[in-house]
Amino acid sequence: MEPASENKGMWKYSGQWEEELLLLKAIIDKTELKETTKWGGPVYVYEKKNVIGLGGFKDYFAIWFFNGVFLKDEKKKLINAQEEVTKSLRQWRFASKEEINEKEILEYILEAIENEKQGKIIKPSKKEVIVSELLNAEMVKNPALATAFEKFSPYKQYEFLEYIETAKQEKTKLSRIEKVIPMILANVGLNDKYR
Known part of the structure; x- marks a missing residue:
């Protein structure tokens, strides 16, 4: 075990959501995503591309959709945690185990994988062309x-x-x-x- 004092950044509170995060992991395991560890937490990839991540925070735990901007989000679950900063990333937050709805979550994840397969990404904004x-x-x-x-x-x-x-x-x-x-x-x- 690592020392408790170590700051785990955005996974600092994962401990208090252990059971809930395991439930989410079990759902994600039903998909073709592979689990990796990046930035100190579980990130699920499709062909080396980040699709979703899990994190525990003080008041909630969340699934991150790295290219969540492309999800239809019919159930209105997703939020952009930092309006100005993040173009693609979206979060689905849960405050309790009861909020975990496997069917809905799988729908979102499968859509995210499908988007990844189609190569949907936000193109970086074109920089000014420089001529020397x-x-x-x-x-x-x-x-x-x-x-x-x-x-x-x-x-x-x-x-x-x-x-x-x-x-x-x-x-x-x-x-x-x-x-x-x-x-x-x-x-x-x-x-x-x-x-």
């Missing part, structure tokens, strides 16, 4: 650089462009370009070493 005239000029001079740059995902291309173009002065931009050219040619993303 200076880098483009380098690529014209050096076709190998252009070819190497094209190999990066749009996200990693964006990181390079953002890094160059956030410099205020042209000479700083040029020195940043000097710095990234070898990385681009070596197929190393700007932030790879932190990933």
Whole structure:
């Protein structure tokens, strides 16, 4: 057992809902989801994608639907715990064992799995496109650089462009370009070493 003083974050109160969470687990076990542990609590995945999680809180225990935004929610069970922050995550809260309705819960979970199979996700909002005239000029001079740059995902291309173009002065931009050219040619993303 781990020391009681350890803060388990959002699963801090799981202990007081042990029986209830086991009931929910038994329901989830009837589906094709696989149980894993992430962020200190049970998370159920379909082909490595997070579908639902369970958590115990002070006044309630809950099922998290990672892409809950796509659920029809005909029974009006789901809430967005943080309006501004979470786009996709939805919570179904329970205050007692009596509120656990297996049939309803299974309906929601099966719908969530189906959505996952269809690949429904919220696309991150498109960032402004950044153009770096200076880098483009380098690529014209050096076709190998252009070819190497094209190999990066749009996200990693964006990181390079953002890094160059956030410099205020042209000479700083040029020195940043000097710095990234070898990385681009070596197929190393700007932030790879932190990933």
